[in-house]
Amino acid sequence: MTTNGVDSLDDLAAKVDDEFASHRGSDEFKTISLVIDTSSSERPTLIVHVDGKEAESLADEIEVFLTELDAFTQREYHSETDIRLLATID
Numbered sequence: 001m002t003t004n005g006v007d008s009l010d011d012l013a014a015k016v017d018d019e020f021a022s023h024r025g026s027d028e029f030k031t032i033s034l035v036i037d038t039s040s041s042e043r044p045t046l047i048v049h050v051d052g053k054e055a056e057s058l059a060d061e062i063e064v065f066l067t068e069l070d071a072f073t074q075r076e077y078h079s080e081t082d083i084r085l086l087a088t089i090d
Contacts, residue, residue, distance in 0.1 A: 006069045006089060009036045009046045016048060019065055023058065031058065046071070048085040059083045 006012045013034045023031040033049040048066075050059045059075065063085055066073050071087040078084065 006071070009044055009087075009089065012046050012066070012069060012071060012087060012089060015069060016046075016062065016065065020058075020062065031055075032062070043088055046087040048087065050083045050085065052081055055081045055083045059085055 006015065013036060016032075016034060020032050031050065031052045031054075033051075035047045035049070036044060037047055038044045048059075048062055050062065052058070063073050063075070066085065066087045069089075071089050074086045076084040076086065
């Protein structure tokens with residue numbers, strides 16, 4: 001368990017969902033989508049897909065939040081408005 005109490009990707013996803021809930025409205029286009037990729041049993045990954053005009057600044061905020069929770073992050077840029085943050089925990 002990390003010092004901030006996140007001991008699973010499910011916990012990490014829930015914290016991201018709570019913190020950035022305003023960007024995940026159910027009746028509209030979601031600026032943030034969350035997926036847990038378990039295709040690698042050695043290193044499951046939380047994928048935070050950030051989409052929209054403000055993708056870069058929102059990805060910055062989310063990345064800071066993830067690192068405060070002791071997650072390791074990596075970015076994938078698919079375009080200026082399509083960014084994926086890959087987060088793993090020990």
